[in-house]
Amino acid sequence: MTKTNNGNNINRLHGLAQFSLFVTSYLPLFILIGIRQISENSNYLHWAGLTFEGATNFASRFGLSSILLITSILGLLGFIKTLGNIEEVAENGFPVTVKEVTNKNSEAIGYIATYIIPFLFQSFTGWYECFSVLFLLVVIYRIYINSSLLLINPLLSFKYAIYEVEFTDKDKSKKGLIITKDKYLLDEAKLKLYEIGHKLYFAINNS
Numbered sequence: 001m002t003k004t005n006n007g008n009n010i011n012r013l014h015g016l017a018q019f020s021l022f023v024t025s026y027l028p029l030f031i032l033i034g035i036r037q038i039s040e041n042s043n044y045l046h047w048a049g050l051t052f053e054g055a056t057n058f059a060s061r062f063g064l065s066s067i068l069l070i071t072s073i074l075g076l077l078g079f080i081k082t083l084g085n086i087e088e089v090a091e092n093g094f095p096v097t098v099k100e101v102t103n104k105n106s107e108a109i110g111y112i113a114t115y116i117i118p119f120l121f122q123s124f125t126g127w128y129e130c131f132s133v134l135f136l137l138v139v140i141y142r143i144y145i146n147s148s149l150l151l152i153n154p155l156l157s158f159k160y161a162i163y164e165v166e167f168t169d170k171d172k173s174k175k176g177l178i179i180t181k182d183k184y185l186l187d188e189a190k191l192k193l194y195e196i197g198h199k200l201y202f203a204i205n206n207s
Helices: 015-025 027-040 052-092 107-121 127-144
Strands: 002-005 010-013 094-103 161-169 172-180 190-197 200-205
Touching: 010 015, 015 027, 015 052, 015 127, 027 052, 052 127, 052 190, 052 200, 161 190, 172 190
Parallel strands: 010 190, 172 200
Antiparallel strands: 002 010, 094 161, 094 190, 161 172, 190 200
């Protein structure tokens, strides 16, 4: 689930875990793209036989929705497994006292508006449009896994809250972004933080 960078003892999520978080952050978009592509090409929803022309037509008309459907299922399974693993090892985190809390749950709304809604105004009836979407998703993925967007996930927001916190660790003041089940985190709270990236943490109550 995680790998340790021996240079600074940061537990980082494995590539598959990062990929699962990325996929689930875009799951609403993938579902809407699939519905739109299928509805736009509903006239082609009939058996055309096992021919090259039929396969090409299917790939052009329904290839993107098929890829996103398979990716979504795999990503969702990985997402569930990743969170289960993190919660199991979170007890090994280090204790801290929170000095200041800033709620970041609204970031998920900004994420939807910035990274998801623009895709919905595209048509998905040809090779170029489908390739463009896949290409942009690959570019966004590379940015996503190396940024705080890793925790800005609409699905995470259903179960967890996102905060930017300043905390005291061994008499040193530090800042970071955390996810926790505590929907009402307050100043002076006692937490255990398990680092999953650079200044990114999973937090559990330690009071």
